[in-house]
Amino acid sequence: MTTATPALEPSDDARRLECAFRCAALDPALAGVLLFDLEPRLIEPVSRVFAAVLGGPAGPPAARIPLGAATRDEELWCRSRLERRPDGIAFTVGPSPLVDGAAPPPLAVVADLASLSVAGMRAAVQLIGADLVSVEQPGLRIADRPRTRWLALCRSEDAGRVTPHLLDRFAVRLAVPGLRTVPDAGPTDAPLPHDTFATTTDRAVTRVHEILGPGAGPRRSLALARIARALATLGGHREVTAQHCEEAARLIGLRVTEPTPADDRADSEAPGPRLPPLPRPGDIGRRGGRPAKRRRSEEKLPLLASGPAEGVGPAPGATLGMPYPEDEAMALREFMPLRNPWQRRSGPTSTRGAVVGTRRARDLRDLALVRTVREAAVHQRIRGNREFTVAPVDLHSNLRAPAPERLLTLLLDHTCRGDWDWQDALTPFLQWAYTSRAAIHVVEVGGADAADELRAESFAARGVLDPRVLAALYRPKGRATPLAHGIEQAGQVLRQAFRRQGSALAEAWLVVVTDGRGNVPLRASHTGRLHGPVAVQGIEDSLTAAASFAAMDRGRLNVAVVDTARRPYGDLPFALADTLGATVVEGRDSHGG
Amino acid sequence: MSRTSPGAWILPYSCVVGQDDLKLALELNHVAPGIGGVLIAGQRGTAKSTIVRAFALMMHGELPVTLPINATDDRVVGGWQLDALMRGETREQPGLLEEAHDKGLLYVDEVNLLDDHVVNIILDVVSTGVLSVQREGLASAKQLAFGLVGTMNPEEGGLRPQLLDRFGLMVTAADLDTDARHRMIRTVLTFEEERTRGTSEWLAEAERHNGVVRDRLEAARERFPQVEVPDDILRLCAEAAGQLDAVGQRGEIVATQAARALAALDGVLRVQPRHLLQALPLALRHRRPEAAHGGTFDWGRDDHARIKDLFDAG
Numbered sequence: 001m002t003t004a005t006p007a008l009e010p011s012d013d014a015r016r017l018e019c020a021f022r023c024a025a026l027d028p029a030l031a032g033v034l035l036f037d038l039e040p041r042l043i044e045p046v047s048r049v050f051a052a053v054l055g056g057p058a059g060p061p062a063a064r065i066p067l068g069a070a071t072r073d074e075e076l077w078c079r080s081r082l083e084r085r086p087d088g089i090a091f092t093v094g095p096s097p098l099v100d101g102a103a104p105p106p107l108a109v110v111a112d113l114a115s116l117s118v119a120g121m122r123a124a125v126q127l128i129g130a131d132l133v134s135v136e137q138p139g140l141r142i143a144d145r146p147r148t149r150w151l152a153l154c155r156s157e158d159a160g161r162v163t164p165h166l167l168d169r170f171a172v173r174l175a176v177p178g179l180r181t182v183p184d185a186g187p188t189d190a191p192l193p194h195d196t197f198a199t200t201t202d203r204a205v206t207r208v209h210e211i212l213g214p215g216a217g218p219r220r221s222l223a224l225a226r227i228a229r230a231l232a233t234l235g236g237h238r239e240v241t242a243q244h245c246e247e248a249a250r251l252i253g254l255r256v257t258e259p260t261p262a263d264d265r266a267d268s269e270a271p272g273p274r275l276p277p278l279p280r281p282g283d284i285g286r287r288g289g290r291p292a293k294r295r296r297s298e299e300k301l302p303l304l305a306s307g308p309a310e311g312v313g314p315a316p317g318a319t320l321g322m323p324y325p326e327d328e329a330m331a332l333r334e335f336m337p338l339r340n341p342w343q344r345r346s347g348p349t350s351t352r353g354a355v356v357g358t359r360r361a362r363d364l365r366d367l368a369l370v371r372t373v374r375e376a377a378v379h380q381r382i383r384g385n386r387e388f389t390v391a392p393v394d395l396h397s398n399l400r401a402p403a404p405e406r407l408l409t410l411l412l413d414h415t416c417r418g419d420w421d422w423q424d425a426l427t428p429f430l431q432w433a434y435t436s437r438a439a440i441h442v443v444e445v446g447g448a449d450a451a452d453e454l455r456a457e458s459f460a461a462r463g464v465l466d467p468r469v470l471a472a473l474y475r476p477k478g479r480a481t482p483l484a485h486g487i488e489q490a491g492q493v494l495r496q497a498f499r500r501q502g503s504a505l506a507e508a509w510l511v512v513v514t515d516g517r518g519n520v521p522l523r524a525s526h527t528g529r530l531h532g533p534v535a536v537q538g539i540e541d542s543l544t545a546a547a548s549f550a551a552m553d554r555g556r557l558n559v560a561v562v563d564t565a566r567r568p569y570g571d572l573p574f575a576l577a578d579t580l581g582a583t584v585v586e587g588r589d590s591h592g593g
Numbered sequence: 594m595s596r597t598s599p600g601a602w603i604l605p606y607s608c609v610v611g612q613d614d615l616k617l618a619l620e621l622n623h624v625a626p627g628i629g630g631v632l633i634a635g636q637r638g639t640a641k642s643t644i645v646r647a648f649a650l651m652m653h654g655e656l657p658v659t660l661p662i663n664a665t666d667d668r669v670v671g672g673w674q675l676d677a678l679m680r681g682e683t684r685e686q687p688g689l690l691e692e693a694h695d696k697g698l699l700y701v702d703e704v705n706l707l708d709d710h711v712v713n714i715i716l717d718v719v720s721t722g723v724l725s726v727q728r729e730g731l732a733s734a735k736q737l738a739f740g741l742v743g744t745m746n747p748e749e750g751g752l753r754p755q756l757l758d759r760f761g762l763m764v765t766a767a768d769l770d771t772d773a774r775h776r777m778i779r780t781v782l783t784f785e786e787e788r789t790r791g792t793s794e795w796l797a798e799a800e801r802h803n804g805v806v807r808d809r810l811e812a813a814r815e816r817f818p819q820v821e822v823p824d825d826i827l828r829l830c831a832e833a834a835g836q837l838d839a840v841g842q843r844g845e846i847v848a849t850q851a852a853r854a855l856a857a858l859d860g861v862l863r864v865q866p867r868h869l870l871q872a873l874p875l876a877l878r879h880r881r882p883e884a885a886h887g888g889t890f891d892w893g894r895d896d897h898a899r900i901k902d903l904f905d906a907g
Contacts, residue, residue: 029785077663093675122662122706131603131643132656134702136664136689139675143656145602165749168637196789200782205775214771219638221778229782336750338706381681393729 013179016251017046020172021053023230023251024149027197028105030226032128032150034113034170036159036325037177043153045182047109050151054104062149063106065097071120073357077137080374091377093139098127098148105147113166114158119356121166122338124150128169157467159326163337171223173323175253198232200225200240207242210259211249220324224248252323361395371396404462405506406438407497410469411490413514414477415446416564422513423473425562425587429511433464436507440464441493445486445514448476455525456486458493483518484541485525491548498553505556510549512580513562513587516572518542539572546579554581562587603656604784606647607802609640610777614764618875619648621762622740624813625854626697628761628847630741632704632752632879634890635766640777641744642702649700651803652810657700657742658693660715662707669714670726685731690715690724693739704743705750712756715741719759747890758840761847763879765890813857820853822864829866833873833900839880848876866904873900 017035024030038046047064054062067076074080076098083090097106108124110116116124127133127146135142152170154162208225209216225240227248232240246256322328358368375394383389408429433440443458444450450457461469490510497505518538522545524530549559559582563573566588577584609616618631633641649657660669671688693699699715701707707715718724718737725734741760745752757763769777787793827849834845849864851872856864874892884890 027785073663091679125703126661126663132646134659134661134663136661136668138665138667138672141668143659163749165637165746197786199786200779202779205778205782208778209771209775217636217638218640218769218774218777221774222638222781225778225782226785229786338703338749378675378678382678382683 013174013176014182016174017176017179017182018049018053019231019234019251020174020227021050022234023227024050024172025053025105026230026233027226028145028147029129030171030223030230031146031148032124032152032170033172033174034152034154034167036154036156036173036175036323038153038179040111040153042179042182043109043111046179047107047151049182050149051107054107054149056104059104062104063097065106065108065148067108067110067116067120067123068112069115069117071117071123072355073119073123074371076119076123077135078140082370082374082377091374093137095135095140095142098123099133099135099142099144099146101144101147105149108148108150110150110152112158113152113154114161116152117356118338121163124152125166125169125338129171156322156325161465161467162326164326165338167326168217168219171219172227173252175322175325196233198229198237198240200229201242203242204228204240204245207245207259211245211254211256224252224254227251254323355398356401357399358396359399361397363397364395366398366400368396368398404437404439405504406433406436407441407494407505407508408433408438408464409441409443409490409493409508409510410472411443411445411486411510411512411514412472412475413445413481413483413486413512414448414475415479415481416513416515416517416566417477420564420588422562422587425585426473426511426513429509429560430464430469432509437463438509440466440469441490441497442469442472443486443490443493444472444475445483445518446478446481448478450478452528453478453480454482454485454520454528454530456482456489458489460493480520481514481518481538482520482525483514483516484522484538484545485520487512487542487545488522488525491545491552494549494552494557498556508557510557510559510580510582511562512560512576512582513564514573514576515564515566515569516542516576517566517569542576543579546576549580559583560585564588602785602788603646603650604640604643604781605796605799605803606644606651607806608780608784608799609644609647610780611769611773612640612644612766614875615641615644615766616648618762618764619644619742620810620813620858621851621854621872621875622742623648623652623810624817624857625850626740628740628850628854630698630743630760630762632757632760632763633742633744633766634747634763635744636748636768637746639766639768641766645700645742645744649698651807653696657698658689658696660689660693660699660701660707660711662703664689664711666710666714667729669711670724672729672731683730688724688726690718690737690739691735694735694737696739698740698742701741701743703745703749704756705745705747705752712753716755716759720755754840757879757884758843760879761843762851762875763890764875765878765892809858813854813860816860816862817854817857820856820862820864822849822853826852826864826866826869829903830869830873832903833869834877836899836903837873837877837896838882839877840882841880844877844880848872851876870900870904 020033024033033050035046048061051061051064075096077096078093079096080091080093083092095101098108100106110120110124127148128150130146132143133146150170156175159167205225208221208228212221212224224245228244229240231247231251232244237244242259249256355368358371361367361372372390372394375396376388376390379391379394380388383391410426410429432438439460439462441458441460443456445456446453447457459468490512494508494510497508516539518541519534520530521534521537522541524534549557559577559580561573561577561580561582562585564587574584576582606616615633618633622628622631633645635641646656649655667688669688669690671691672686674684674686677684689699719739719741722736722738723734724737726732743760751757783795787795830845830848830852834842834848839845848869852864852868855868855872856862859868874896878884878890878892878896
């Protein structure tokens with residue numbers, strides 16, 4: 001296969017990246033570039049290349065705007081400045097770089113899309129690839145076509161946690177786990193063509209459908225067709241052909257299927273848009289007879305390489321990494337992730353969460369000082385005071401994301417599970433943790449993959465939707481059961497939480513799922529070595545470790561033991577519950593159900 | 594500071610492929626503004642926002658008054674001009690609700706993502722017809738009335754029943770079949786390619802088509818007051834609403850208005866049962882008990898079967 005388009009080496013991720021950036025720079029509808037599995041250390045050089053492409057060979061690189069978990073609404077839309085002038089403090093409001101109309105278009109850089117703040121996600125949904133963005137902020141009204149380009153990074157396994165509503169905005173997606181180096185120098189190619197796009201042919205659109213298959217959403221189809229058009233335009237071609245579509249597919253890592261037998265329609269034949277047929281775009285330039293002369297392949301303008309023409313990418317059928325990993329993701333997703341978090345009106349943590357914005361103050365707690373001064377500055381002249389004064393109406397307080405007020409500690413004994421699906425027994429506790437936005441700490445004993453089978457392992461997560469929690473529920477069982485060590489770790493977790501969070505921790509649950517048959521003494525867990533026969537030492541140590549829970553704040557700590565109903569020694573969970581001061585919850589019935 | 598793009602790049606209304614229900618709802622709302630607005634729900638990339646903007650551009654030559662999810666409450670209800678305040682002057686700046694009153698319509702993109710306090714403000718105004726502002730030295734109460742047009746992706750959450758009920762009609766964006774999808778992509782790309790050319794016969798032709806649609810709608814709007822609703826149609830509407838367990842009575846009123854608008858579009862001066870049958874899903878789908886409590890907005894064969902007998906008997 002020969003190509004009349006830029007020669008791409010799909011194995012060369014750096015070139016694919018640069019080509020994708022040039023497509024995004026050319027067409028505002030391709031403004032969102034999403035990279036999967038890029039090494040974190042490469043974020044800076046990769047974004048620098050994109051900024052250089054946006055700036056063009058002659059101009060300065062585009063400004064880069066980092067966005068992340070701490071991004072707030074106020075900084076996204078407006079840029080306010082306080083200045084001291086001879087007659088007092090002056091205050092000006094202007095558009096933020098994200099919505100500023102200045103050239104070159106800026107580049108928003110999101111280092112981890114899965115942890116982008118709600119404000120950042122909402123802005124991305126409004127801006128990326130949109131025909132129009134409306135901004136209605138104090139002192140600022142904008143209704144314009146967004147020009148900002150976006151570069152976001154995400155791990156493939158996190159794609160399922162990001163709302164499809166946001167993911168769908170990213171038209172250009174590349175999986176680049178193999179990228180190791182990025183060229184230091186900016187692009188030196190010719191400037192991007194800005195006059196006209198290449199004309200998309202009917203056959204090209206058909207090829208887009210063939211490549212994507214029948215289930216693809218309209219945005220994906222449009223994205224692939226636009227990338228193909230950008231490649232054709234960058235290559236100096238006047239028409240987009242099926243070959244450009246295949247090249248676009250390979251660029252983003254899509255499998256390129258064999259085309260269906262070509263129909264009789266000419267490439268440039270186009271049905272007019274609906275209601276009575278409008279003139280075909282191709283007709284306009286050909287009025288009066290002969291069709292426009294097609295550029296020959298020898299006349300192509302290579303985008304990335306000056307070597308001999310070669311096949312585009314690997315053999316048909318090969319893929320470079322799935323550009324839509326969310327389609328196969330199993331991760332749980334936050335409910336209504338694009339809604340602003342509910343602000344608690346009271347409670348100990350209302351002044352402890354991360355600041356996500358400001359609001360008019362209802363009292364004098366947790367004042368947002370800069371916002372308050374800014375509000376006061378606006379009214380100084382009107383008030384006619386000789387000195388700078390702050391009136392009650394100026395007062396603003398911080399709006400904070402909810403901080404976890406609750407904690408669920410799960411102690412999972414994998415050796416007691418067998419073929420029992422314990423998720424049903426745990427569901428009420430997991431639901432409680434989700435609805436109350438509780439933090440979660442999982443302590444595991446007896447997992448097959450444990451780094452040390454004599455020791456318990458644990459991890460903390462922000463909530464039950466963390467993918468590690470689901471994975472922990474289905475861990476295969478190992479041989480040893482260091483239950484005593486697990487109980488000891490759970491105790492440490494809870495004591496630390498009560499000590500660190502103080503009164504902010506309103507409620508905590510410890511849920512223990514075990515048959516009580518600990519077979520690793522606590523000393524063995526501590527030393528990492530077994531000394532002689534175990535006998536009942538593992539069970540006795542478990543009960544000893546459990547006894548320490550009696551000294552905790554039981555007004556806020558609830559403990560439950562899920563009865564696994566294993567025989568013999570079916571009374572061990574009850575003995576453990578007695579020592580823990582726990583209620584016993586029926587898990588598996590005595591018949592193993 | 595204010596910046597408005599002189600020429601918004603919105604696909605011409607007459608070029609939008611498919612989504613006939615969405616277009617019909619907007620057209621009915623234009624012919625009969627008393628309908629009170631349209632809620633459009635649909636998956637990603639189904640041209641919801643495009644259709645609303647394209648319709649406003651076609652009918653009014655400008656974009657609709659838009660309430661974005663980034664709007665602050667003082668922009669919604671109005672306040673002082675910030676730069677004037679800095680100069681020591683007091684100049685009021687009308688809020689978006691007041692602008693919507695002047696132009697008759699407020700468009701809320703991603704309406705299900707609006708903050709609750711903004712939703713409360715809108716609900717207060719549309720239910721009482723009064724915008725009362727008592728803040729920052731402002732003291733005013735204005736009579737306001739406007740239609741609400743909202744777009745939303747139900748994947749991102751639903752609407753409170755009170756707000757849902759304020760939308761006169763509701764439609765869901767449909768998936769396109771393969772042929773329509775092909776035409777859609779071709780049309781969108783052609784539009785993007787044509788607008789980069791200095792002069793475009795294609796765009797001029799699209800504008801001519803827009804003119805035809807515009808004339809048809811304006812004629813229907815003029816005809817609308819003369820369209821009669823026979824008593825048996827009203828009875829039929831009430832029975833259908835009963836069969837569907839519609840919540841409240843606003844649905845019947847809106848369905849009747851929509852049927853009248855359909856008749857006006859049809860060029861007849863008397864509402865016929867087929868008009869009502871076509872209008873009922875638009876007016877009642879979001880007023881069924883299951884929709885009000887977070888259920889689906891789908892209008893399936895079962896729903897149709899529940900009212901079909903009434904119309905067959907008639």
